[in-house]
Amino acid sequence: MTIAATYADFAARELRGVSPAYERLALAVAGDDDLLALIGALPPAKRQPNLLFGVVRLLGGPVEDPAAFHDFAVANWPAIEAQMRVRATQTNEAGRCAVLLPALARLPQPLALLEVGASAGLCLYPDRYAYRYGDHRLGDGGPVLDCAAEGLTPPTRLPDVVWRAGLDLNPLDVTDGADVAWLEALIWPEHTHRRERLRAAAAVAAAEPPLLVRGDLVDDLPALAAQAPAGATLVVFHTAVLYQVPPPRRDAFVDLVRTLPGHWIANEDPDVLRHDGLPEPPNGAMHNVLALDGTPLAWTRGHGQAMVWFG
Numbered sequence: 001m002t003i004a005a006t007y008a009d010f011a012a013r014e015l016r017g018v019s020p021a022y023e024r025l026a027l028a029v030a031g032d033d034d035l036l037a038l039i040g041a042l043p044p045a046k047r048q049p050n051l052l053f054g055v056v057r058l059l060g061g062p063v064e065d066p067a068a069f070h071d072f073a074v075a076n077w078p079a080i081e082a083q084m085r086v087r088a089t090q091t092n093e094a095g096r097c098a099v100l101l102p103a104l105a106r107l108p109q110p111l112a113l114l115e116v117g118a119s120a121g122l123c124l125y126p127d128r129y130a131y132r133y134g135d136h137r138l139g140d141g142g143p144v145l146d147c148a149a150e151g152l153t154p155p156t157r158l159p160d161v162v163w164r165a166g167l168d169l170n171p172l173d174v175t176d177g178a179d180v181a182w183l184e185a186l187i188w189p190e191h192t193h194r195r196e197r198l199r200a201a202a203a204v205a206a207a208e209p210p211l212l213v214r215g216d217l218v219d220d221l222p223a224l225a226a227q228a229p230a231g232a233t234l235v236v237f238h239t240a241v242l243y244q245v246p247p248p249r250r251d252a253f254v255d256l257v258r259t260l261p262g263h264w265i266a267n268e269d270p271d272v273l274r275h276d277g278l279p280e281p282p283n284g285a286m287h288n289v290l291a292l293d294g295t296p297l298a299w300t301r302g303h304g305q306a307m308v309w310f311g
Contacts, residue, residue, distance in 0.1 A: 051087065138154065
């Protein structure tokens with residue numbers, strides 16, 4: 001897929017009806033020869049719309065008006081390019097815990113959670129947040145994570161988590177203002193509720209920081225998994241991470257995670273992590289598939305705001 005097609009597809013699949021500002025930007029970039037040439041000089045893994053838009057926001061650039069965005073990006077491209085080369089889209093959306101929870105609640109308790117691609121580790125606290133599945137409320141913590149769930153009897157208990165650890169090439173620290181600024185820059189402009197949720201989840205993590213290890217999802221996973229306490233069910237999980245991993249490395253990770261004790265939960269685009277016999281997605285907004293030990297269970301939305309259970 002060309003860079004222009006990637007941006008146009010992102011506008012249609014991810015942004016329409018979700019972020020009008022970013023939809024306008026993505027469509028404008030798709031037709032902007034100047035910006036396409038600049039983006040094309042970056043490594044393929046660094047050409048993503050989310051990364052470009054997040055870096056421009058981090059640098060104080062305009063994202064509401066495509067013409068102003070073009071002028072800022074062209075004038076400041078050396079600074080933008082430098083940031084895009086060293087950063088990654090580490091969106092740490094605590095709302096994704098709402099689609100992970102039904103799978104976590106089914107497992108033998110207590111749990112030892114190990115997140116691959118953990119960013120700042122905000123998804124390592126599913127036991128500390130509260131949830132609302134329609135009229136069903138669970139938990140009394142904060143923030144409250146709303147999820148429109150179809151075909152699912154909502155969980156009746158929170159998981160019992162006794163150990164939490166994360167693995168990331170560049171783990172972020174919620175007590176570091178610069179790291180939090182990057183996490184906020186990755187939240188789409190109109191999503192005030194997600195920024196508030198990020199701050200609330202960051203406060204939870206800062207009160208009891210997880211074990212975050214800088215490392216590779218293949219080379220360093222076994223050693224970290226071995227630190228999980230005896231008597232707890234190890235759960236290795238990841239959500240919207242594998243698209244950033246080259247296919248051969250992705251395959252090596254899948255082969256490895258299947259050999260580890262415990263369970264494996266994935267929430268990924270089916271074009272990235274394939275499953276046989278998937279039902280058709282119920283609508284164009286469901287882009288990820290929740291799977292437990294390789295068995296698909298549900299279609300989910302990218303920020304955890306909805307799921308359709310079929311497992």
